[in-house]
Amino acid sequence: MSGSLVFSQFMGGLTTAMFLFLIASGLSLVFGVMRVINFAHGSFYMLGAYLAWQAVQWVQPSGGGFWLAAIFAAVAVGLLGAVVERFLFRYLYGRDELYQLLFTYALVLILGDAAKFLWGVGQLSVSAPPLLSGSVQILGTTQPLYSLFIVVIGPAIAFFGWYALNHTGVGRMVRAAQMDREMLDALGANVGTIYTGMFVFSAFLAGLSGALVTPIESIVPGMDVLIIVQAFIVVVIGGMGSFWGTFWGSVIYGEVLSFGILIFPGFSLFSVFVLMAVILIVRPWGLFGKPL
Amino acid sequence: MTTELRTGEAVAPAGGIVRSPAAAVPLRTPLVRRIPWTLLVFIVMATVPWLGSRYDTFLAAQIVIDALFAVSLNLLLGTTGLVSFGHVAYFGVGAYVCGILMKTYGVPFVIAFPAAGLGAALFALVSGYFCVRLIKLYFAMLTLAFSQIVWAICYKWNSVTGGDQGVPEIPYPHLHWMLSLPGCGDLSIGDRFYLLALVLVAVSLAVVHRIVRSPFGRVLTTVRDNPERAAFLGINVRAYQLASFVVAGGFAGLAGALYGIFSRGVFADYVFWSKSAEVIIMAILGGMEFFWGPPVGAAALVWLNQAITDYTQYWPFVLGTILLILLFVFPGGIVGGLVAGFRLIQRVGRRRLSPRHA
Amino acid sequence: MLEVQELRKSFAGFVAVGGVSLTVETGQIAAVIGPNGAGKSTLFNLITGHLQPDSGAVRLDGRDITGAAPHRIVRMGVGRSFQRTNIFPKLTVFENIQAAFLVHHGRGLNFWARSEALYRTETAALLYSIGLDGQENTIAGTLSYGNQKQLELGLALASDPRVLLLDEPTAGMSATETHETIRLLERIAGERSLTLLFTEHDMEVVFSIAQKIAVLHQGRIIADGTPEAVRNDAEVRRVYLGHREEQRA
Numbered sequence: 001m002s003g004s005l006v007f008s009q010f011m012g013g014l015t016t017a018m019f020l021f022l023i024a025s026g027l028s029l030v031f032g033v034m035r036v037i038n039f040a041h042g043s044f045y046m047l048g049a050y051l052a053w054q055a056v057q058w059v060q061p062s063g064g065g066f067w068l069a070a071i072f073a074a075v076a077v078g079l080l081g082a083v084v085e086r087f088l089f090r091y092l093y094g095r096d097e098l099y100q101l102l103f104t105y106a107l108v109l110i111l112g113d114a115a116k117f118l119w120g121v122g123q124l125s126v127s128a129p130p131l132l133s134g135s136v137q138i139l140g141t142t143q144p145l146y147s148l149f150i151v152v153i154g155p156a157i158a159f160f161g162w163y164a165l166n167h168t169g170v171g172r173m174v175r176a177a178q179m180d181r182e183m184l185d186a187l188g189a190n191v192g193t194i195y196t197g198m199f200v201f202s203a204f205l206a207g208l209s210g211a212l213v214t215p216i217e218s219i220v221p222g223m224d225v226l227i228i229v230q231a232f233i234v235v236v237i238g239g240m241g242s243f244w245g246t247f248w249g250s251v252i253y254g255e256v257l258s259f260g261i262l263i264f265p266g267f268s269l270f271s272v273f274v275l276m277a278v279i280l281i282v283r284p285w286g287l288f289g290k291p292l
Numbered sequence: 293m294t295t296e297l298r299t300g301e302a303v304a305p306a307g308g309i310v311r312s313p314a315a316a317v318p319l320r321t322p323l324v325r326r327i328p329w330t331l332l333v334f335i336v337m338a339t340v341p342w343l344g345s346r347y348d349t350f351l352a353a354q355i356v357i358d359a360l361f362a363v364s365l366n367l368l369l370g371t372t373g374l375v376s377f378g379h380v381a382y383f384g385v386g387a388y389v390c391g392i393l394m395k396t397y398g399v400p401f402v403i404a405f406p407a408a409g410l411g412a413a414l415f416a417l418v419s420g421y422f423c424v425r426l427i428k429l430y431f432a433m434l435t436l437a438f439s440q441i442v443w444a445i446c447y448k449w450n451s452v453t454g455g456d457q458g459v460p461e462i463p464y465p466h467l468h469w470m471l472s473l474p475g476c477g478d479l480s481i482g483d484r485f486y487l488l489a490l491v492l493v494a495v496s497l498a499v500v501h502r503i504v505r506s507p508f509g510r511v512l513t514t515v516r517d518n519p520e521r522a523a524f525l526g527i528n529v530r531a532y533q534l535a536s537f538v539v540a541g542g543f544a545g546l547a548g549a550l551y552g553i554f555s556r557g558v559f560a561d562y563v564f565w566s567k568s569a570e571v572i573i574m575a576i577l578g579g580m581e582f583f584w585g586p587p588v589g590a591a592a593l594v595w596l597n598q599a600i601t602d603y604t605q606y607w608p609f610v611l612g613t614i615l616l617i618l619l620f621v622f623p624g625g626i627v628g629g630l631v632a633g634f635r636l637i638q639r640v641g642r643r644r645l646s647p648r649h650a
Numbered sequence: 651m652l653e654v655q656e657l658r659k660s661f662a663g664f665v666a667v668g669g670v671s672l673t674v675e676t677g678q679i680a681a682v683i684g685p686n687g688a689g690k691s692t693l694f695n696l697i698t699g700h701l702q703p704d705s706g707a708v709r710l711d712g713r714d715i716t717g718a719a720p721h722r723i724v725r726m727g728v729g730r731s732f733q734r735t736n737i738f739p740k741l742t743v744f745e746n747i748q749a750a751f752l753v754h755h756g757r758g759l760n761f762w763a764r765s766e767a768l769y770r771t772e773t774a775a776l777l778y779s780i781g782l783d784g785q786e787n788t789i790a791g792t793l794s795y796g797n798q799k800q801l802e803l804g805l806a807l808a809s810d811p812r813v814l815l816l817d818e819p820t821a822g823m824s825a826t827e828t829h830e831t832i833r834l835l836e837r838i839a840g841e842r843s844l845t846l847l848f849t850e851h852d853m854e855v856v857f858s859i860a861q862k863i864a865v866l867h868q869g870r871i872i873a874d875g876t877p878e879a880v881r882n883d884a885e886v887r888r889v890y891l892g893h894r895e896e897q898r899a
Contacts, residue, residue: 037429088620097375099623101375103616105569105615106613106615106616107612108612110612110616112608113608117609229565236437273440273441280422280433503762507760508759508760510748511752514749517741521737521738523721524720524730524736525750525753525754525808526721526725526754526809528721
């Protein structure tokens with residue numbers, strides 16, 4: 001195995017990882033605060049991708065306006081999250097978690113078909129913004145600029161999230177909500193608003209990552225179901241509800257997948273699911289989470 | 293305290309005090325209860341190959357197999373209170389074991405079928421051993437992980453499972469003897485397999501029903517209602533959860549074995565996690581608090597799917613909408629709704645009859 | 651005889667139970683009292699295996715049961731009721747008690763018998779003795795609070811314990827309910843010659859039935875003896891009874 005091959009696999013794994021981190025961080029936040037596994041998170045991601053494509057068509061059929069489109073998609077998906085939380089999901093708080101799981105699954109079914117209805121079943125794609133469409137040579141490998149951009153934006157968002165959770169008033173309330181809802185009530189904080197805020201922010205992140213994925217992956221029906229399982233794995237590895245855990249979980253997942261393919265072609269899928277099961281068995285709260 | 297305490301008195305005379313549950317139902321209503329519904333449904337289902345079209349038999353076979361699958365899941369969901377998001381793994385193991393034994397090794401159905409159940413139960417024992425150590429959402433996630441491991445194996449292990457090609461063209465069991473039965477001379481092999489599946493499912497459901505009503509089943513309901521208290525009755529909660537998991541896995545395996553033959557092949561798609569969600573929807577749609585809820589849900593779902601796909605390709609959209617309505621309006625499912633409606637009619641009727649309320 | 655020896659438990663540095671020793675003789679009715687947060691519930695949870703002690707021992711008739719799983723401790727003859735009512739809410743009253751009998755008689759792994767026919771007379775007799783006859787088919791979760799407490803006592807009794815631990819048996823009850831519950835407890839303890847250990851905040855209840863009282867304060871026993879001795883103990887008056895008077899004032 002040559003050094004440049006290792007480096008190129010490493011970079012590939014890192015790109016995957018940072019994408020997954022963008023997606024999974026929202027999933028993990030919602031789990032940490034609301035104790036809900038949101039299957040629809042993958043659907044929000046998919047809608048982000050389709051909406052970004054749609055916005056690009058509107059703004060400039062020639063293929064510009066990428067950043068505008070990405071922000072539009074993220075905001076629109078965030079709004080959708082607000083509607084879902086305010087008008088539906090909130091009525092299931094306090095019910096059995098089975099009902100909450102099934103609610104989010106119902107959204108997967110509905111949003112998946114809605115996307116097929118609106119955008120058809122063909123593959124769609126968006127070209128990378130001109131600024132990032134080239135590539136550079138690093139250690140004898142060719143790295144697309146866009147991948148490098150993703151590798152930078154992932155940790156940036158992680159740092160931003162960590163800072164917001166630890167150094168702002170809202171962040172403190174969110175952390176209090178993670179630990180004890182009743183305590184938060186006693187503090188006089190409005191739990192309902194925090195829940196809505198978390199859900200919307202998580203949907204926003206999903207929409208943003210969906211938009212950002214469009215230059216390197218084609219937009220197809222079914223991308224929602226594929227991504228959500230991967231995001232679950234990442235969150236489980238790092239620890240459900242733990243922000244940095246999700247970050248490192250993404251890195252581990254990305255690299256295991258990337259090098260797994262190299263060493264045992266075909267069996268990498270198997271290895272990540274085994275990794276997920278082993279972690280749930282040995283440390284259900286994940287590598288970086290805390291026991292409940 | 294509404295009941296006065298009999299502090300001084302001795303222990304009550306044995307018997308005589310407890311009314312049987314049946315006696316609690318008002319005398320006027322039992323007509324509905326006296327009809328042997330299960331026998332009636334079985335007979336109606338058995339006439340489908342003669343009275344219905346080939347397509348009807350196809351749907352009926354699907355309903356029957358799904359009913360067993362959903363009932364096996366409900367042993368976990370409704371009886372034990374375990375939310376498994378990977379139940380399809382055991383269905384899949386059963387389908388592959390039976391399919392591979394019959395196709396690759398030419399093993400007869402009489403052996404391959406029970407082997408499928410045993411294989412699935414064995415896998416449930418191994419995976420369940422780890423799953424029941426976790427609670428709630430973590431349990432759900434680990435069952436999901438195991439089912440995806442099974443999926444990955446089925447999808448990639450070409451030499452045994454056929455990989456993405458699956459195991460096609462599984463032979464039908466030898467059912468030639470049925471043709472010599474009176475009135476059965478014209479039955480196609482599909483019809484005959486349907487009748488076999490119907491009988492096997494009926495027997496399986498009878499066994500599960502018996503298990504649910506057994507002392508073991510009663511203990512499972514205490515584990516569902518309040519595991520902490522159950523432990524303090526002297527119940528080893530995890531052991532019972534595991535036992536339930538194994539039984540449920542075994543019956544799911546039997547359903548999978550039938551399904552593989554019915555659909556003429558076993559494919560990795562059968563084991564994808566979203567199938568686990570579908571079977572949960574069946575159980576909830578019918579009503580997971582009732583033994584006959586999941587079969588009703590299976591029938592409703594298969595029929596709806598068939599009726600709707602004639603009009604639109606957007607079946608998942610319809611399914612999602614049904615699920616939303618269920619969650620928000622009818623959490624008790626179809627059977628739960630019927631029972632509630634029936635009780636309402638009963639109450640209104642009684643009020644009319646009773647002069648005090650007139 | 652129930653013996654607790656130098657039992658210790660702390661949570662993240664906070665000492666909940668700090669070296670408690672206590673003996674309850676066979677057939678004795680004993681109470682553990684103390685202000686909120688004194689460690690009463692933790693002590694109970696340590697005895698019944700819901701929590702693992704950091705050190706110390708629990709012995710039942712000389713047999714070491716320290717740290718055994720709850721379901722094993724029940725089988726050794728320790729019954730318990732909980733501070734928050736703890737029943738099987740979706741089952742009927744009859745099914746609640748019957749399940750306890752099934753388990754106690756080791757029938758839980760019977761997959762084939764028809765459970766509804768089993769232990770009907772035993773269940774009926776027990777329901778009668780705890781005053782819940784006539785409610786057999788009521789869904790337990792819909793019972794009144796007092797009735798649920800009675801049912802919980804029934805669950806504990808069905809496993810035929812030698813030692814019964816009751817965590818606040820009259821919490822949340824009206825004066826009449828409390829009075830009836832005490833009479834019920836006294837009668838049942840007498841009939842079955844139970845060893846009874848209970849916690850209670852109602853001093854009237856404690857002094858009316860306890861033969862022995864231990865006072866817990868900040869995780870330690872500060873007094874232990876007959877009701878008379880405890881009532882006159884200066885330390886107890888200072889930290890506990892005095893505390894109550896302050897509250898009243």
